[in-house]
Amino acid sequence: MTNAAAPATDVPDRSGYPLHVAIIMDGNGRWAAARGLPRAEGHRRGVEALRRVVRAAHELGIVYLTIFSFSSENWSRPATEIGDLFGLLRRFIRNDLAELHGNNVRVRVIGERDDLDPEIRRLLEEAEELTGANDGLVLVVAFNYGARDEIARAARRIAQDVARGILKPEDVTEELIGARLDAADLADPDLIIRTSGEQRRSNVLLWQAAYAELVFTPLYWPDFDRAALEQAIDEYRRRERRFGGLVARTRS
Numbered sequence: 436m437t438n439a440a441a442p443a444t445d446v447p448d449r450s451g452y453p454l455h456v457a458i459i460m461d462g463n464g465r466w467a468a469a470r471g472l473p474r475a476e477g478h479r480r481g482v483e484a485l486r487r488v489v490r491a492a493h494e495l496g497i498v499y500l501t502i503f504s505f506s507s508e509n510w511s512r513p514a515t516e517i518g519d520l521f522g523l524l525r526r527f528i529r530n531d532l533a534e535l536h537g538n539n540v541r542v543r544v545i546g547e548r549d550d551l552d553p554e555i556r557r558l559l560e561e562a563e564e565l566t567g568a569n570d571g572l573v574l575v576v577a578f579n580y581g582a583r584d585e586i587a588r589a590a591r592r593i594a595q596d597v598a599r600g601i602l603k604p605e606d607v608t609e610e611l612i613g614a615r616l617d618a619a620d621l622a623d624p625d626l627i628i629r630t631s632g633e634q635r636r637s638n639v640l641l642w643q644a645a646y647a648e649l650v651f652t653p654l655y656w657p658d659f660d661r662a663a664l665e666q667a668i669d670e671y672r673r674r675e676r677r678f679g680g681l682v683a684r685t686r687s
């Protein structure tokens with residue numbers, strides 16, 4: 436028999452939890468350099484950290500988890516490193532997709548796809564198609580993503596619609612612009628975490644993160660784990676979000 440008056444000590448308090456957490460996974464190269472290892476090994480260990488964190492996010496009841504895996508600015512890296520990162524993405528999708536699907540994870544991809552290698556594009560589409568009906572954690576993979584590029588693409592589509600007479604200039608509102616961004620149906624991020632001690636946004640979700648809380652951790656990404664995620668969430672829960680008003684609110 437259960438005692439209704441007894442405190443439910445085994446049930447974690449999830450009040451004030453972020454719905455959408457976005458992570459800038461930084462420091463793979465420095466993690467490797469500190470150990471005298473090649474940068475590729477840092478990225479490989481970064482994928483292991485990613486697996487841990489996706490599992491933790493799922494267990495913690497986070498609804499959207501966005502990860503920045505390759506930015507539009509990363510093309511300036513040496514070709515060998517770009518090849519390593521693309522290889523890791525291919526392997527991540529080939530090796531982990533079945534498990535993600537089995538865990539009811541829905542994969543969404545944001546970023547410019549048109550100039551990607553057709554094989555990579557097909558893998559990303561397959562991941563979205565296979566998991567499209569899942570209703571668990573939404574894993575948003577930002578690949579070939581840059582927020583300014585995302586906003587420019589949305590503006591171009593809106594301009595085309597205005598030129599064709601489908602839209603009038605006065606139809607261009609904040610809501611319309613938001614609706615033309617990649618994965619417009621997702622909630623705005625509540626919390627952005629950046630690892631490795633860098634304290635920058637670096638062209639991520641510039642529109643959607645207008646009111647996101649930023650948490651920075653000195654940990655290099657390969658060392659990030661569930662405890663670090665919980666610590667960042669605890670810090671987020673201590674913040675008072677006012678969205679430009681005077682009264683603390685939980686969501687806009």
Ligand code: FPP
Pocket residue numbers: 460461462463464465466478479481482485503504505509520523524527631656
């Ligand atoms: C930053 O480390 C990390 C990246 C550029 C990419 C993140 C990629 C992964 C975690 C692995 C790939 C995963 C997928 C799913 C593709 P950095 O190289 O900028 O590190 P540094 O600043 O110390 O040099």
